[in-house]
Amino acid sequence: MPDEEQTIESPVPVARLQHPRAIRWLHWINFPLLLVMIWSGLRIYWAEDVYAFGVGSWQWFVFFPEVVYEKLDLNRHLARGMAFHFSFGWLFVINGVIYTIYLAISREWRHIVPDRRSIPEAKDVVLHDLHLKSDPPPQGRYNAAQRISYTIVLVMAAIVVVSGFAIYKPTQLYPLPLLFGGYQGARLVHFSMTIGISLFFLLHLIQVARAGWGNFRSMVTGYVIETPEPVVAEPEARELDVEEVSS
């Protein structure tokens, strides 16, 4: 630390790069593309909307109640849905592939992919977020719960793309549909992953709102403002610890 002397006297806030430019661009480009894909996908799904939670003939939740289609203008647009889906799909895939390649070669993936200790830490993050635990567990750029959910959503995105291709061209990409137990299996997987991604998206919006302006701004500008702790305070704290231990 070259500024150590200065830090001791008066901590000067600095801005630290949190999100590299490529990640910011790819993240924000993905956002409208994902919306278009979900919207056009639901217009396609409407034509054969067979999925529901339930047992036997008892349906607890139907995907989707008629009112949902009507309110969102998703009914009777199968052809337009397909036209949008199979056009914007390429942009969605290209953006996702560039993102994946970038994560791999920039080694940014190390901030996102969880490690062995992330699972217990993620539990503590959740407890902390629910105000059931006072101290958050230690974290890197992202906390353990973020790392796990960002990785899961990436995996879901990969599955949604591969299953999508299996539905789109089942003959020409045969035996790809077999990976999902056939054409109808691919359709179910594709739909389930979309629901999963949508749930992630909702949770993401809530967490972004909770995290506040500085966090949101960092996804636009790339930087977070940090006020370095004055280093003079630390030795005192250490001494206290030592005293307590020795007692």
Add this chain to the structure above:
Amino acid sequence: MTDEQPPAGPSDRELELRAQAESGPTISIDEFRRRSRRSFITGAAGVVGAGLAWRWVQTQPTDDGIPQVLRNTLERNETVWTNLSQGRSAPEHPRSKATPIQVNGRIGIREEIDLADWTVRVEGPDGELLDELDITAFEALPQRDLVIEHKCIEGWSSIVHWGGARFSDFHQRYADQVGDVPYVGLATPDGRYYVGWDMESMMHPQTLLALRERDEPLDQEHGAPLRLATPNKYGIKCLKRIGVIRYSNERPPDYWAERSYDWYAGL
């Protein structure tokens, strides 16, 4: 007491994660303000740009019901897949897997016809009548079984056992007369339902002029006495109750393509 002692200083894990969090380069607050302004202006421009692009797509002149740029993309998609998929075939299934096929479309076959009176007109690219055939002409061709997953553009599918003649066998009779004609159009006798096919797809060994389903002659509602069947295009292309087979140099009109669907509807 010894069990509850607080850790002396940060743990290795904390140090590791802190190092990760602090791995990014830092800039001064003045520089941050400058870059922030630039980023937010870029972001606002991006939002406006995306909005304008969306408007541009939505306000395009339409081509058969969808914005021109989307129609062009569907056409380009077809080029991509046709080039990737020279000669690919859909998997075929054991007959025991076949189930009855549901009745979906009735356009062009609403009224029952007298099957004894039925004939199919075969027309050349200049509209000339090449032949008028009854069912015996199709029964005389080599008969094939085709057990495939029939896929509806709506999303359902079922394994169907078709029986009939390959279009490619039928085509032998006219190959010399019509030459290298790129398209075939088919229509119901009343002309209300019509489909267009590219010749390559028509000549695919899995494109069948079907006479039977599960070894029984077709029902009227499934397109008796003769219909198209293939696993390689959506069901909207599998015209029921064929009344006309028309070789064509122009891309033939297609009922559902005129109603916003992809003309090829290939799988």
